Amino acid sequence: TGLSYAIKQSELEVKKKKKEKIDKIIRHPLLSNIEKAYSLRAKLSFYFSWSAYHDFFANFSKVHHYNTKLLKLLESEAWYLSENENKYITVLNNLMIAQFYLKKYTEALQTIHKLKEINTNSKDTQTRIFRSWSNGIISIYNEQGLFEESLKSAKEIENEFVKFTPLIGKNSLITIYGNLAFTYFGARK
Numbered sequence: 001t002g003l004s005y006a007i008k009q010s011e012l013e014v015k016k017k018k019k020e021k022i023d024k025i026i027r028h029p030l031l032s033n034i035e036k037a038y039s040l041r042a043k044l045s046f047y048f049s050w051s052a053y054h055d056f057f058a059n060f061s062k063v064h065h066y067n068t069k070l071l072k073l074l075e076s077e078a079w080y081l082s083e084n085e086n087k088y089i090t091v092l093n094n095l096m097i098a099q100f101y102l103k104k105y106t107e108a109l110q111t112i113h114k115l116k117e118i119n120t121n122s123k124d125t126q127t128r129i130f131r132s133w134s135n136g137i138i139s140i141y142n143e144q145g146l147f148e149e150s151l152k153s154a155k156e157i158e159n160e161f162v163k164f165t166p167l168i169g170k171n172s173l174i175t176i177y178g179n180l181a182f183t184y185f186g187a188r189k
Helices: 002-026 040-056 060-075 078-083 085-101 105-117 123-144 147-167 170-186
Strands: none
Touching: 002 040, 040 060, 040 085, 060 078, 060 085, 078 085, 085 105, 085 123, 105 123, 123 147, 123 170, 147 170
């Protein structure tokens, strides 16, 4: 219809404008080479910028590349990592998503293990971690048709779910419920 065509054209125009802005930023001389980044913050900004750029275009092999570099850098700086756990969680989440799309399931499960090992007192951070690993692990097992493994994870998720439900947004709840339903459907339970 005319309305859906107009909406689609509008979305394409917005995406084109975003692409122009992103291209302008990413072509800045300081982002041309990691050798131009002298401090830890500059190196992190370099890798985060390139990861976000490639994420915008769904180039998951590049997202994987830059988040692997970010992870190595963050894990080599324990002092920084302890003060910036949200950046660490972001990198792990982005890496896990890239690994999923690249079908690097063993790596993705190792990344999920790292997520689950993060010890924090913040309820918001615990919720963010739960949301990330629970969706990730179910998706990985379901994608491979490993529904028995998915069922084991579903039980763990359901046990944790009660304490996080009030803190999780509706979209994330729908995603988690959808993944669980697909698990039970796939396992014929």
